[in-house]
Amino acid sequence: MNLNEHYQVVCPRDNAIEHLIGSQLLDPFSEETLQFTSALSSALMRDGRTAGIPEVTALAFWMRKANVISMQKDFLQPADNFRLPRGTVFHIAPSNVDTIFVYSLFLSLFCGNRNIVRISSTPNAQVDAILAVMNDIISAHPVVAQSMMIVRYEHSEEVSRYFSSLCDVRMIWGGDETIRRIRSIPLPPRAKELTFADRFSLAVLDAEQFLNADDSAMQSCIEGFYRDSYWFDQMACSSPRLVCWRGGEQRLIREAQTVFWNRVEELLVTEEYSTAPALAMDKLVAQCRFAIEAPSPISIEKTSSLRLARVESNSIPLEFREVHCGGGLFLEIHIESLADLLHCVDQKVQTMTCFGIDKKDVTAFLAESKPSGIDRVVKFGDALNFSEQWDGYGLLNELTRCVDVQVL
């Protein structure tokens, strides 16, 4: 059966699955790949269609030469073994974090793999702009062009089954439901799979450190929090939903909360963050649901507008995260030490953003409490920064194969 008509090759437009499968694997961090990466980085920064879009700027910044070289250095293999690409990687990208497919593709290109990237068939201006810029420059990079193929298709088990049968690694970005569905499609015996399931994230602040911060440190904390939380309307996996205040004294915590949230609200106004009325309603409904379902009373703190919605409690069950609608709805708890976090951390917790929390406190907590979740601990403002270390995986390692060479 011919499946070619069931999917559309969008970049490079002249590639075909037969060519892709037959193409030579590249060396990890090959010269050709580095040149293409760097060219695309500057094109995305310059081109009118993509310049100035914050997420694309972050992507282009990640792809800049210096960062790629530093990734390459970290990846230098010890002399006694040898890293090779795994072969063909089939990426299934989420449709609404627009830049994930590019990160996923490039990490795999750095490793030297061939790539099939499935993106959503729903039209999306930002994705289309990135593809247009990529298509403009790709013909100048024929070696890399041969080893990638971005495709669009409506949900089709047949097509996914076909690509799965050809791959050595399947990477599924997306929610639990997508993962469940794709997982039921078999892989060749030697192939492996990386999944990026639904995750939730939290922020931790030390109340006293926050109050003692000078104005510029405080401002960068607020701006960082804004970026982490509001860039994707709080719907990115790494955006904090739970805000934990560390401190011994209730009075200090209250004071820190007042200062913090007042400044967040001020920033929401200057940034002209707009909440769709329907989303404001969703937040109100979520607050009411928390009030009804919490095992002990909660308190909904007054804010000047529903751009920011707060719910304070010490007893919000973990499953409440699922009620969350995004758009700036924060659950808040007080903790005396990081160890108190244990009851609100399960496997689903991905990123912990910290302000005023020392590395030694974090490592002591991880070592002693051994939480089943938390894959990243970063400072405020870095939650959305994509990195080669993601969801507990070292992706460059996962996408290569280690040859144990013992001869002299």
Added chain:
Amino acid sequence: MMTTLNQLFEDDAYKLGGDDKSAVICDHLGLLAEHHYAHCPPYKAICDAFGANTAKSISNASEAFSLPVRIFKHYELKSIIDDSNVKTLTSSGTTSQQVSKIFLDKQTSQYQTKALSCIMRSYLGPKRLPMIILDSDAILKNRQMFSARGGGILGMSNFGRKHLYLFDEDMKVKYDALDEFLDQHAGSPIFLFGFTFMIWLHLIKELEKTGKTLNIDSATMVHSGGWKKLESEKVDNAAFRQRVAAATGIERIFNFYGMVEQMGSVYMECEQGHFHASVFSEVVIRDPLTGEALGVGEPGVIETLSILPHSYPGHAILTEDQGVIHGQDDCKCGRNGTHFSILGRLPKAEVRGCSDTYES
């Protein structure tokens, strides 16, 4: 002394205005808030979480603490002391899977019936008129758990006599029965009631398609039920009226705004095309982001207030509809109370993030 509901039922639904009306609404809303706080634990939990003081009396309807309407889809909210004789009303739920469930005890049902009757008198006169129901009686099969459509029809049936259900089980017009009905009641005013989309789909489009016209003069048509499906056919209220008039000869056509969560205290459209709050209800327009009450001419989210619901906490509801207030006690139709227009549903929010979207 507080004016009781029974006193209000006896009088014109649109007579009270200004401070007198405000006092009636505020007194009753205050009592209802206390009543539901005492008898509906989820309502109490929400009030406590928001720090809403239900014991404090209010001097303006906009001070009432309201629930978002969608909460009725998630929870069964009721303040019922006597469990006997409780009816459950559900929203029709054609567009969303979740339906609202509203619990009506005998007392609240009676209040709703009496209030509606009081409101309808203003449009139909004191006498019960021969009535055509623009629906099929098949909709009334299950009496214990009837939908908003069935409930609406039963509620309205009280204001007519000699009822004719115009559609058969397949929603086809019963022309012969109609001819007979019109012959029988020649010269008498007639009352028609139905749901907007049903009237549109099964009567008006049918007549237009077959080229038939009816000649039902001196009739009053009342309809309700939302414009979403008609909007997709680019039919607004004005176009609807015009095409109903052309196909049936009916000129007096009144839409009303009401929802299953607040039956009884419906907002009827007047001769000027404005919706009116009766003495049993009030309407507040709020800024969707700040919750602030807005003034005349400022569009926002509609909050409906009703002094009828005792068996469920539906006395103050923040809807997901948008509207604008035109004025108070100054409508050209002569009725007192707040008059307003509806500006459609709140537009849906665009969702971003890493959630599941593979379907797309």
